[in-house]
Amino acid sequence: MRHTRAHTANRRSHHALTAPTLATCQNCGAKHRPHHMCLDCGFYKGRMVMDMASKKKSREARLEAKREAIKSQQGDVAEPAAVEAPKEEEKKEAK
């Protein structure tokens, strides 16, 4: 059933987005969610809750290991593809 424009506009009057409220970190000055630890430095209420520097280091080491694993996998995949390519040519010649 057809809605009037006013009906649609009334429904959409509640669709506006609101900006999230953010607090400034007492330690580093970055914005973070209120009542939550600062994600930049790991401080909450002037006290270190989580060692973000060591977390970042271990995360980078993990990502680097993953990248190398993917690289070595791609190297394994590329070699069989090169072997398979001549087989397809042989099939075409047979037909």
Ligand SMILES: [Zn+2]
């Ligand atoms: Zn901070």
